[in-house]
Amino acid sequence: MKIIRKSDRVSLRRRVEQGTEEQRKTVQTIIGDVKAQGDKAVLNYTERFDGVKIDQYKVSPQEFEEAYEALDGEFVEILQEAATNIRKFHEKQRPASWFDASEDGTILGQKITAIEAAGVYVPGGTAAYPSSVFMNVIPAQVAGVEKIVMVTPPGKDGKVPDGVLLAAHILGVEDVYKVGGAQAIAALAYGTESVPAVDKITGPGNVFVALAKREVFGDVDIDMIAGPSEIAILADDTALASEVAADLLSQAEHDARSSSVLVTTSQQLAEQVQQQVKDQLEELPRAEIARKSVEDYGMILLCETWGEAITTVNEIAPEHLEIVTDDPFQHLGKIKNAGAIFLGPYSSEPVGDYFAGPNHVLPTNGTARFSSPLNVDDFLKKSSVISYSSEALKKHGDKIARFARLEGLEAHAKAIDTRKERWK
């Protein structure tokens, strides 16, 4: 891991997979086929891409039962406790409808309504995470979404990992379909004989899933297109190098394109962390991935002043930010851009991945400048409410009509004028 003096201007590389023109065309074809042929197309593509022939791709009650029995009781309890924590946190995000009643009889307000149906994509293979099920489904449930549909690609044996089914089961999600890739996104967006159409699709996936989400966007809503994971650690010389290094590596093991960055003013910490990363890498089962990530996208940024360190963090706009100093709360107000902020030495990033409660679906690739963690608001929408009174229209009608005429919209003005009949 290189130590770089921040006065050398550092540019952080963008790492979102855009997909090729050919991949985009493939995805368009798949979507078209699923729209036209429904289940038949879905099952054909599953056979072609996942190498497994399935007749019935809705997960059966028996399959849920088997998953439940395959995992030991203690682990089931840990999952349940995590789900409770995550639900508790997200319940605090729930906004209320409100209204404001004026003395002239006018009522203005904002009505909050849950979207009717949400689709969750859970990736397959080695990245099949029960925690992803929790983080995508719980905010939708807390929002009040009535219909939640989950899709996840089957393995070669036609099965879905036990942990994923168990997580769905714990949350009471019954509509789980063994389908992945662009065909899964198309099925969610437009519906098939088996899969109900939804209004919004969330959850990460490979490049085909990302491209398919972009294609259906507009017909349904989507969450952000996620890039590889990131962490920035802002630390001074009160931080323990072994802990800082371990946390950097916990991001690096996700993906060879993950990015782990230490931002510090302490030369000593910089050097110690550099050594620790090297040593700890030796002991990791996913060392190959983590080493590539650290070499290609890892950095130790040594800043002259603490102010420069803060500015650097805001420029990076990291998905995860740890602040490891003896007074981390003092710096919170200066942090403008970060998906999740972990304060102090006990707030190791994995605490937030699984258990503490906040969502682990976070903005990557600098998008924390303008995006938020997945949250309850993502499954709600607002409607403005306007109940104008006779008195208010009498008082303000002419102004409104005049405004309309200035904008050249005579029919708008006339719609106001015609009401005048009522109080003549």
Added chain:
Amino acid sequence: MKIIRKSDRVSLRRRVEQGTEEQRKTVQTIIGDVKAQGDKAVLNYTERFDGVKIDQYKVSPQEFEEAYEALDGEFVEILQEAATNIRKFHEKQRPASWFDASEDGTILGQKITAIEAAGVYVPGGTAAYPSSVFMNVIPAQVAGVEKIVMVTPPGKDGKVPDGVLLAAHILGVEDVYKVGGAQAIAALAYGTESVPAVDKITGPGNVFVALAKREVFGDVDIDMIAGPSEIAILADDTALASEVAADLLSQAEHDARSSSVLVTTSQQLAEQVQQQVKDQLEELPRAEIARKSVEDYGMILLCETWGEAITTVNEIAPEHLEIVTDDPFQHLGKIKNAGAIFLGPYSSEPVGDYFAGPNHVLPTNGTARFSSPLNVDDFLKKSSVISYSSEALKKHGDKIARFARLEGLEAHAKAIDTRKERWK
């Protein structure tokens, strides 16, 4: 305007302009040029597309002054009153950061931060609306966005309409640039020597603007891609046909692809409105546009039951919904999908376009199923805050590590385990 019995299944046509492959390539070229050459490319494209050669495209204080003097004082007052109403409504949308402190010392929370810089696109020509300036800028200001940059295409005379400049002036927006089209979106997304780069771009535009917004999405955030305007009016036989017709036509005059729909259970109202639309059309200066809109996308849907009428409205998910009955509040809870809901006979839709306070930037084309009016939240983002305590980590650390190992992420587990040294 045709009367259609709802039992004949009606499908509402999608009307969002997708753009051609050729237009998409043109837009990509423009964006590439502006990225590479900055102001030079901007001014070249302005000369080519807007037919005017400009040297200095930032609006000068003198130009603001001239706009102010060109409009009469009474109109300035109407604009100021509208701005006050809009600000008052949006101030009620502002959420607060919150945190939750557990007895074990853990603090979990959500920090709300405004995005740093926002760009507003204001369309030119006949669609140059001061109200658009208000509706896009005020939510950003209320959110606390520090830098607001406005772009709008110049006319052949190199000028921007007085009303637009006056609206910007009233709000204290000083960074206004005379540039439109894809080149304006590129300048906002990536910055030039003159135009500061922003984090989010809002505001409607033609197909080139829409395509450019799609292209830069991800590098910056964008608002929704707006389609033509819509209104649905849900009315029973207490509604006055003349008022209903006038309100339908106020949407129809916007654009030949606007859609105006009456949903009713009253045969009598249906027939009267049909006649009124015909009669009132004769008197409109924009009759040609309105007639085409009514013929192509207008409908009177006659439902058997009130329940069917409500279902129909939710299927349409209209941008604007008027409920004209003698007890409109009773139906509010059943409305799932609508951008803005206008209740009762005095709440003519233009009341909301200019003056009442709620935003007029609303989800079109059925996207009210999952989107909201432009609002203060659109200019804010959330960061999760996690301060785990020593006690909490001691209690839950092993569970978190076990969860990580089940997901195959050893470095995550080790990041927790390494903290154990602290309490050995």
